[in-house]
Structure formats: C-alpha cells, structure tokens
Amino acid sequence: MLVNPVKRAYLMLESWFNLSFGTAWNPLYHLGTLSFFLFWVILVTGIYLFIPFHGSLEGAHASVEWMTNEQWYIAGVMRSLHRYASDAVVITVLLHMFKEVASSRFQGFRWFSWVTGIPNLWMIITIGVTGYWLVWDELAQYVAIGSARLMDAVPLLTGAMTRNFVSGEMTDRFFILIEFLHLLGQPLLLVFMLWIHVKRMSNVEINPPRGLAIGTLLGLTVLSLIKPAVSHAPADLTTVPQILNIDWFYLNVYPLLDIWSGESVWILTIVVTVLLMMLPWLIPKKDGEKAVVDLDHCNGCGLCFDDCPFDAITVQARTDGAKFEHEVVVNPSLCGACGICAGSCPSSNPFRTPKGELKTGIDMPQFTADEMRSQTKQTLESMHGEIKILVFGCEHGLNANRLDSEYSKGMSLICSGMLPPTLVEYALKHGADGVMVTGCRQNDCYFRFGNRWTRLRFDGERKPALRGRADRQRIRIHGGAETDKNEIKADLKDFHQHLVELKQAERTEADD
Amino acid sequence: MAAEINKPLRYILQAINYSVFMALIWYFATAPSIRIIEDDEAMLTMAFAHAGELREPCRRLSQEELNKLAPNMRKLDDCPRERSPVLIEMLLDGEPVYKKQLDAPGLYNDGGVDVYFSQTIKAGEHRIILKMDDSVRGSGFEYFTEQTVDVVPAQILLVGFNTRSGFVVR
Incomplete structure (x- = not known):
C-alpha cells in the first residue's frame, strides 16, 4: 500500500520516538500538552523576571543585565528558561501542525480546530516579539523599528509609528504599553484563542506525562546553564546596530523588511496564513456518514x-x-x-x-x-x-x-x-x-x-x-x-x- | 506498539532526542546572525510629518455673509480643507536619492503627510541638499537646505523638518 512521503516521514519520526520514549511518553502524542507545559514554564519564569524588571526606556536594559550577570544563578537562569521555553513552543506548535497535516487530521469535521489553530501561532509569535522589545537592546531597537514599519504599512493607520522611533519621540508610556501587552493583554487573548481552538474536543488534556515534562524542563535548564540568554548593547536610536543575533523562531519576518517594503511583507504573511487556513478545503476530505x-x-x-x-x-x-x-x-x-x-x-x-x-x-x-x-x-x-x-x-x-x-x-x-x-x-x-x-x-x-x-x-x-x-x-x-x-x-x-x-x-x- | 528495549538504553535514546531538541533551540535562538550595515556604513533616515499649505487661501467673510449664519457658526474665515501635495527632493553628493510627491491623505485630502525614508550610505563627508514644495499656490521650492555633514560609521543621519526651522539634519 502506498503511503505518501510526508506521512511516511511522520511515521518514521513517530517510530523513532516510540522506540526512545515508549508510546506513553512519545512527545508527538503530547505536542499540545507539551506546549501548555512550556507556557507554564514561561509564565512562572516571567513572573519572577517581572519583579526585578524596570519597565522604562532608561532602566529596562540595565535591569535585564543585572539579572543576567549579577543574579545569574536565579534570574539569569529564569531569563534563559523564559526565552528557550518560548522557542521550544514554536517547535512544538510547528510539529503539531506537521503531524496534523501528515496524518490528514485537519480536514472535514476537523476544519474548525485547524482554522482556529493557525492564528494561535501568530499570537505566540507576537507575544515573543513584544518580549524582545522589553530588553530594550539593539535587537529590541531593530524589532521595534521593524514592527513600526509593519504597522505603518497597514492602510488607515496614520503611518507615524516609525517616525516616533527614529526621531527619538518614544516615551516610557509607550514602553509601558508594550509591557502591558506582553504581560497581560496578549497572554489572555492567547488563552481565549486556545480555548476556542479545543472547543470541539472532549476530554482535553493539558498536562503532559510527568516524565516528559521533567525531561523537557531538565533539557531547557541544562541549555540555560551552558548557553545563558544574553542581551545586545543597549538600544541607541542615534545609531544602527551592525550585527544582530536574531531569534529565528520569532523574528524571522524582520530581515525581510531589509529587502522588502512593509506592504510586501504583510502580503506574504497574509497569503501564507490564508493558504494555511484554507488547507482543509484545498486538500479536501469527505467525512463519513454521521452517527x-x-x-x-x-x-x-x-x-x-x-x-x-x-x-x-x-x-x-x-x-x-x-x-x-x-x-x-x-x-x-x-x-x-x-x-x-x-x-x-x-x-x-x-x-x-x-x-x-x-x-x-x-x-x-x-x-x-x-x-x-x-x-x-x-x-x-x-x-x-x-x-x-x-x-x-x-x-x-x-x-x-x-x-x-x-x-x-x-x-x-x-x-x-x-x-x-x-x-x-x-x-x-x-x-x-x-x-x-x-x-x-x-x-x-x-x-x-x-x-x-x-x-x-x-x-x-x-x-x-x-x-x-x-x-x-x-x-x-x-x-x-x-x-x-x-x-x-x-x-x-x-x-x-x-x-x-x-x-x-x-x-x-x-x-x- | 513500540519495540521493547531496556530501560538504560531508552534513557540514552531520550537524552539524544532532548539534546537534538535543545541543539535546535541553541542554534536558531541566536543564529545565523544578520548584518544590518557594513563597518564603514551609516544610515541616512528622513522621518517627519508635515501638512502642506491649503490649496485655496482662507477667505474673510463679509458682515452680510456672517449675518446669514447661525450665531454659533459665525467663523470669520472660510477655509477650504484641501491641502497641497508635498514634493520632497533629496540629493546626496549631487545624486538624487529621494524624490516623491506625497498627496495629502484623508477623505478630503486635508491631512498631513508622513515621510519615512531610509538608506545606507558610506560613512564620511557628504553634501546633502533638501528641497520641499508644499504649496500649489507658490512657485518653486518653499524650503531649501544645503549642508555638508560628516557621518561616522553606524550613525543614523536623521533628516527632520518643522515649518519654523525647515529641514533639520542631525
């Protein structure tokens, strides 16, 4: 019997994980719960980071540097866990999408879960983007100006956001707005969107097997210790950062802005999103007769x-x-x-x-x-x-x-x-x-x-x-x-x- | 059903899998790095907002016209809303780098234009010329600036504008 190459690749990966983890702990069977677990890691570490964090243009970078260098053994590890768990979520979500596509679990009656799942990925990415702003280093500056250019490219918006940054008109109030979005607005919206995403399922599980959770947390902690997350130089709106070590899980769209206009990046993003959301109808599958x-x-x-x-x-x-x-x-x-x-x-x-x-x-x-x-x-x-x-x-x-x-x-x-x-x-x-x-x-x-x-x-x-x-x-x-x-x-x-x-x-x- | 292997081997395989997962995060969390500008480059950025002059001048209403209006509507001047497009030109070392006519936004073309332009330039000394025509009633450029600037590597050479001082290069 012929098995399409995508499904064959998925089944091979699944077999390998079954061999390594057993069927009970196979991460491919727990991608949703693993993502939830990573959110918990992000939430707990985020709450800790919020305590010493100084939410202002002047104080943000210095406070993050203090966490990274002075209290590296707690706050520094928390910062790294916060960042790497966020990166891990992108991987688990992408794997989740790959699994659903490879095993044809996105069409027919499942269209709702698929369609409502795609915006979740974007929501996760935007939370990551605002998180990068808060460090207020050169990377934050790059992301802030890139984001402003994207916002300015949206029809009907005034087009003044980029100017605010480059002409040094940004204030602490705007910074606090971003902080509010990252800490409360976006996560609450994401929780609501996730609730919608699983609305058509019963017995929804949100906790992965304990062994898998421990293994993941252990791996992230080891990574945090051997490669702590660090900042770039403080943001300086009078200079251009020359080389940036960007997080490709979250910031992959931004380098496109160096070669394309904001409008073009939007068009690409919207086309990809719409195509993904339309997948259940582009590769249709008929449901059987209902009970x-x-x-x-x-x-x-x-x-x-x-x-x-x-x-x-x-x-x-x-x-x-x-x-x-x-x-x-x-x-x-x-x-x-x-x-x-x-x-x-x-x-x-x-x-x-x-x-x-x-x-x-x-x-x-x-x-x-x-x-x-x-x-x-x-x-x-x-x-x-x-x-x-x-x-x-x-x-x-x-x-x-x-x-x-x-x-x-x-x-x-x-x-x-x-x-x-x-x-x-x-x-x-x-x-x-x-x-x-x-x-x-x-x-x-x-x-x-x-x-x-x-x-x-x-x-x-x-x-x-x-x-x-x-x-x-x-x-x-x-x-x-x-x-x-x-x-x-x-x-x-x-x-x-x-x-x-x-x-x-x-x-x-x-x-x- | 998973093939059965002994526990120590299973833990070793799990460690390998976790390592691959963490290695992916390790690498893509910060790499490959991107270069925004070369070591000997700087950024020329023009960013400001400006409203063009009114297309038609305000007209002072006569007493007779004012009397016809309701008392709360008696404004002395009748000003048409539509604004002139704003033409901006920038030359760097004699070469045109920016030339655009921006129409006033809004349903009645009565808004101010937002200007944003950015381009890498070589660090060092440059001669910059800036011109703006913001009125269809006048002739030629209402604002003109020509100056020599010395730009250091990685600097953002910012061109701003306000009606009082004209172009401001810093």
Whole structure:
C-alpha cells in the first residue's frame, strides 16, 4: 500500500520516538500538552523576571543585565528558561501542525480546530516579539523599528509609528504599553484563542506525562546553564546596530523588511496564513456518514456521551415518552463519524437479537452494528484452518486485510473504538480461536480515543467492559500504522503459536 | 506498539532526542546572525510629518455673509480643507536619492503627510541638499537646505523638518 512521503516521514519520526520514549511518553502524542507545559514554564519564569524588571526606556536594559550577570544563578537562569521555553513552543506548535497535516487530521469535521489553530501561532509569535522589545537592546531597537514599519504599512493607520522611533519621540508610556501587552493583554487573548481552538474536543488534556515534562524542563535548564540568554548593547536610536543575533523562531519576518517594503511583507504573511487556513478545503476530505440515534434502542445511559472524542453528543431529557430519564442527541456538524459511540452502546451487543436484525441505540449508517455482526459471522464461516484468528482493524491504521493468511482474516472497522467488546465475545463463541485488534498505533488514534477506549474496555476499566466469559488469553491488541505490517505480522504469528499451544493444552486436558 | 528495549538504553535514546531538541533551540535562538550595515556604513533616515499649505487661501467673510449664519457658526474665515501635495527632493553628493510627491491623505485630502525614508550610505563627508514644495499656490521650492555633514560609521543621519526651522539634519 502506498503511503505518501510526508506521512511516511511522520511515521518514521513517530517510530523513532516510540522506540526512545515508549508510546506513553512519545512527545508527538503530547505536542499540545507539551506546549501548555512550556507556557507554564514561561509564565512562572516571567513572573519572577517581572519583579526585578524596570519597565522604562532608561532602566529596562540595565535591569535585564543585572539579572543576567549579577543574579545569574536565579534570574539569569529564569531569563534563559523564559526565552528557550518560548522557542521550544514554536517547535512544538510547528510539529503539531506537521503531524496534523501528515496524518490528514485537519480536514472535514476537523476544519474548525485547524482554522482556529493557525492564528494561535501568530499570537505566540507576537507575544515573543513584544518580549524582545522589553530588553530594550539593539535587537529590541531593530524589532521595534521593524514592527513600526509593519504597522505603518497597514492602510488607515496614520503611518507615524516609525517616525516616533527614529526621531527619538518614544516615551516610557509607550514602553509601558508594550509591557502591558506582553504581560497581560496578549497572554489572555492567547488563552481565549486556545480555548476556542479545543472547543470541539472532549476530554482535553493539558498536562503532559510527568516524565516528559521533567525531561523537557531538565533539557531547557541544562541549555540555560551552558548557553545563558544574553542581551545586545543597549538600544541607541542615534545609531544602527551592525550585527544582530536574531531569534529565528520569532523574528524571522524582520530581515525581510531589509529587502522588502512593509506592504510586501504583510502580503506574504497574509497569503501564507490564508493558504494555511484554507488547507482543509484545498486538500479536501469527505467525512463519513454521521452517527444516528435510534431512540427505540437507546436508554439514555450516556456511555456514548462519555466516549465521544469530539463533543458531538449531548444528553437531554427524554422526548419520546419512554420510561427512561434521558436520551442522547448527535450534532452532525461536530460528529467525526468514527463510530466510537456505536462501540460504547450497550445495545450493540450482538447476542441481543440472535435471529433478527441487530438494532442499537446509536449506529453508523455506513457500517451498522448488524453489518458488523453478520460480517463477523461470514468471515468466520469462510475460514477453514485449524486455528482461526479474526483480526479487527481500522481504516486509518494498517489495513486488516493485509494480515490475511491461512489462519487469519481481517475485517476493517471505521475505528477500533467502534468494536463492541461483546462482538469479540461473539466471535470467540462462533468459531474464532483468537481475536486480534489492530487499529492505529497505541496512543495515536486517528479519532483520538478509539484504541485507548478499546484497551480500557478489554481491561475492564471502562464501560462497556469485556465480560469475564471472554477468554482474555485469546485476545490480543497490537496497534500499528500502514508501515508496521511486518511487526504486526510477527506478533500475529506469535499469537497463532500461542493459540496452537492453548489448543494442544486443552486437548491434553480433555484426553486426561 | 513500540519495540521493547531496556530501560538504560531508552534513557540514552531520550537524552539524544532532548539534546537534538535543545541543539535546535541553541542554534536558531541566536543564529545565523544578520548584518544590518557594513563597518564603514551609516544610515541616512528622513522621518517627519508635515501638512502642506491649503490649496485655496482662507477667505474673510463679509458682515452680510456672517449675518446669514447661525450665531454659533459665525467663523470669520472660510477655509477650504484641501491641502497641497508635498514634493520632497533629496540629493546626496549631487545624486538624487529621494524624490516623491506625497498627496495629502484623508477623505478630503486635508491631512498631513508622513515621510519615512531610509538608506545606507558610506560613512564620511557628504553634501546633502533638501528641497520641499508644499504649496500649489507658490512657485518653486518653499524650503531649501544645503549642508555638508560628516557621518561616522553606524550613525543614523536623521533628516527632520518643522515649518519654523525647515529641514533639520542631525
């Protein structure tokens, strides 16, 4: 199966991180939470820096120099951590964008998160820019004049900002305005924008695994100690700085102003931003059919509400006069069509209506619970080997049919999370010696929580749990991407051997 | 599922990954550096705001005209709002470096123009000539300055303007 080069590059990086960190700590699975953690580092160090900082044209540089040189062991380290954590955020955000693009998680119903995410990057960059102003060194001077030129290039603005700087008309009041923006205005706006960004997701996590947080903080601290952040010479509006060591994570636009006009830089920035925001429509992807509630089979238990990764389900008072207190409602514009809700619905139990059509409380029109059950049965009936392993895969991980062999047959679901644990029990009861569930790589479900919920359900830690009568020895989970075929095949072979031994042991026991 | 490796090896791999991440920050936080001007260069910058003269002069209203107005509207002069465009020329060592006619901004062309121009020049002695025509009613340049300046490396040679002193070079 062909995997596009961008996705292949991402999967390689992901594999490398899985090897180094394990799936629980893989930084690629925690880019959002890692960014939040870095914000905490920036906030705490920023509060400390604010205490000795002198917010005036005359005092700013001197106070920063004092922190860097006199109290290097606390304030100096804090300053460096503040700067490097800010740089790290740009990397995590860019990686986050790369991941979403590479794994096609930005189109269709996800357009909202993508579109609202792009301005966050600019917001982060503008916070960094105002931060550089506050040092009021030669770099700050360069950034201030560049920013003023950009502002002057905006139509309808007066065009007087640059003049204020070069003619020495800048005052402490303006400096305090920048300080206010950096310390309060911009961060508050960013928090609001981040809230909007994650608005269409449920169970949003904001803390990375402790080990990853400690490792990141340790790395940043070591970097701060061996390469402390330092300032340039104090700003002097009567001279031009000759050489500047600029922070390319934040100030990459400014050198363009040396060769282009402010208007041209704006046009480039706007075009890039608009193109990025339009990406979900430039590379479109159609969503599947959305989940449908059948009130005749819904008792309003709310398990689908708990499991929906995209906040598409709400619980409301019963409207059909049934004896139950609640019912669920699907908002189609939020629904990711993943089917995780169908997997969580207790009514998806295939043992409910052995003869008739299986109807469930919430179902996927493109692959109903009834179709899942009949396909399971048909697949098992088509297998004739001594050992029969039914492999449930998903549309976004390795294609389960690629694991077909003399002892195994694959069946592809929309998401591994749509697999009701009772269907596994059903498969084992109807001839399967073993059931393997693949799906996406562990902790990297295309639909966020599919493989996580499945694992928890099988381990009895999340409803609907796999019942005790299903022999856990005959069930194996091994998530994997398209490129992990050999690894999964090897595990499938091992599983087969395990089942052969189990069968032999049963025979011996029966003979005895 | 991640391939299983032992814990010490995993920590070594993590250390390598953190090192690469920190190395990226180490480098791009301050490098590559950029050169704004060469060692023997300075910056010539012209920056000021100026409103051109009114296109039409104010006209004193007659008593009869004033009487026709409501008492609170009786201003002695009737001044049309539109201002003249401002033509500015700058020559450095005889070579034209800036020549622009700036129209008065605003819906009624009644605003002042903002001038900003910047260019690197060689440090050393220069002869600078500055001219401004800010009235369509006059002929020629209303303001003219010619002077020799000695510019040191990295200096910002600032050209300002105010109606009282004309061009100010410092």
